Amino acid sequence: MHVVRLSLTDYRNYARAELELGPGTTVFVGRNGQGKTNLVEAIGYLATLGSHRVSSDQALIRAGAEAAIVRAMLAHAERELLLELQLNRKGANRAQVNRAPAKTRELPRYAHSVLFAPEDLAIVRGEPSVRRRLLDELLVQRTPRLAGVMADYDRVLRQRNTLLKSARARGLAADKLTTLDIWDERLVQFGSEIIDRRVGLIDELAGPLAAAYASIVDADHAPGLRAMLSIDGADPDAETGDPAGQPAVARELSASDAASDAASDAASDVGAQVAASGSATAQRFAEALRALRAKELERGVTLVGPHRDDVLLMLNGLPAKGYASHGESWSFALALRLASAELLRRDSATGDPVLVLDDVFAELDRARRERLAAAIGGYEQVLVTAAVLEDVPEHLVARVIRIDHGTIVSEAEAEAEAEAEAEAEAEAEAEAGSTAGGGATDA
Known part of the structure; x- marks a missing residue:
């Protein structure tokens, strides 16, 4: 099983977030407090009906909102399944499976996840x-x-x-x-x-x-x-x-x-x-x-x-x-x-659980990092969060998504921004060199 698409509304620091995922390893990179863990926490909630960080659902709802919504499209073999969960400040939480009303406690029947965390x-x-x-x-x-x-x-x-x-x-x-x-x-x-x-x-x-x-x-x-x-x-x-x-x-x-x-x-x-x-x-x-x-x-x-x-x-x-x-x-x-x-x-009839490693590699020495990476390598989908990309063993860095102040920045967008910044710096250096050269000639 793997998550194909994750959608969040008024969840934690995300007013709205849309994320496309796939099999293999995806690494979420960003400084602490940017919202990396919030993404994987939402996936874990569907599987366990709880957060690994807080005991109350109220903390999961964005400040000023009355409810938070988590939608996840799951895939196994050729079948896709849409799970939806609404966390309410007042009243009971609500759930849907393929748009049909369902009991929230039924969600773990479809979503399987194992989360590794510093806690x-x-x-x-x-x-x-x-x-x-x-x-x-x-x-x-x-x-x-x-x-x-x-x-x-x-x-x-x-x-x-x-x-x-x-x-x-x-x-x-x-x-x-x-x-x-x-x-x-x-x-x-x-x-x-x-x-x-x-x-x-x-x-x-x-x-x-x-x-x-x-x-x-x-x-x-x-x-x-x-x-x-x-x-x-x-x-x-x-x-x-x-x-x-x-x-x-x-x-x-x-x-x-x-x-x-x-x-x-x-x-x-x-x-x-x-x-x-x-x-x-x-x-x-x-x-x-x-x-x-x-x-x-x-x-x-x-x-x-x-x-x-x-x-x-x-x-x-x-x-x-x-x-x-x-x-x-x-x-x-x-x-x-x-x-x-x-x-x-x-x-499980739905294949592998989704493995989530929330900032775990930073806590381990190099030998344990490599052995853990080898142990999880055969799972269908692995989601990793890290403040520093270098903490993640190189062979796990298949796809990188950067998170900045609650905004999801794909690797392609990050590369484009980096290239634009590099070009701007090169042009500035060229212009500065040209100006300095002109001044020397006039002298």
């Missing part, structure tokens, strides 16, 4: 939420229906947290919160699917990750992934853990027999309902909620679920976070992106 270092060194987002974006691209499941889970989680906070403020006991059982059931229903999907994805990434890491580093550092599930006692978001190394939530789960009888009785119905479903994950989730209900009422927040899970990244048997060097951390992050692209390529 990717946070995949290794940052908070658990960054790693959760990496998995969820890939899941949605592979199975767009999961966007709805994740939205439903977030909605139920907000409702449940509101109820817990209200109960804490009013001093209600667990046996007085019969409605909490309903939210527990829904939370387990949606959350268990998300957990299972993430765990399955982590298993699938193992092989491609090892291959991608070796291609970038040319060494075997045994990169690995391991799911850290809050329903099994892991608590990545906890501020402190047990002095003996056991997370706080794990202590609560292991001491579940000491929880209040009221909390246990209130949650027992949910556990029974889930057990009947036959899902091991759902049963563990329900048990964790039962064990922690008293603590959740005390804190006014949901303590277990996919919103508190993490992925442990390992190198040479040690956690990459805290032990990996800067170069190793970068290599791990890049390898995860390459592994994601490989999975999308493997099971």
Whole structure:
């Protein structure tokens, strides 16, 4: 798959932009702040329903405008497909596929993209939420229906947290919160699917990750992934853990027999309902909620679920976070992106995903630049942004588009401008030489 044409209206710093693209590598060059990243960000949004730079759609709409529009013509084999997305300041966003109305969450079914960015270092060194987002974006691209499941889970989680906070403020006991059982059931229903999907994805990434890491580093550092599930006692978001190394939530789960009888009785119905479903994950989730209900009422927040899970990244048997060097951390992050692209390529009916490298080469040493360039060379379309063209390996510079103050300048236009400037300078020098020569003769 590749993007044939991209059109933006009131998106970021573009009142209007029209861009023709094609297979192969295209490099967007311009000083920082000119709008290079805005172009590739728009393509990435169609595939992931989010920006890699901001969490709110409002920042994507140009100042003074009520909506931003992104249109992309995609091509695979002999078929073309037009995707349109309208981001609104007020009201829900709207989407169209070939001019027919569609749900926005359906767009990732057609647009596949993997984006590499300087922010990717946070995949290794940052908070658990960054790693959760990496998995969820890939899941949605592979199975767009999961966007709805994740939205439903977030909605139920907000409702449940509101109820817990209200109960804490009013001093209600667990046996007085019969409605909490309903939210527990829904939370387990949606959350268990998300957990299972993430765990399955982590298993699938193992092989491609090892291959991608070796291609970038040319060494075997045994990169690995391991799911850290809050329903099994892991608590990545906890501020402190047990002095003996056991997370706080794990202590609560292991001491579940000491929880209040009221909390246990209130949650027992949910556990029974889930057990009947036959899902091991759902049963563990329900048990964790039962064990922690008293603590959740005390804190006014949901303590277990996919919103508190993490992925442990390992190198040479040690956690990459805290032990990996800067170069190793970068290599791990890049390898995860390459592994994601490989999975999308493997099971997609629309061919390769579009690879977007947003100012990444400037962050890498020469050896990693060359190895990364070699690893992505076989993909149908690669879009690269760079402040300095020399940062991009020479064999990737097939087509260059220059960006200047939100204006797209093609390479042909840039060359014409450069030639005109050179001619003007030559004429000025000739005229200056002629004037100087005439003065000498008169003397």
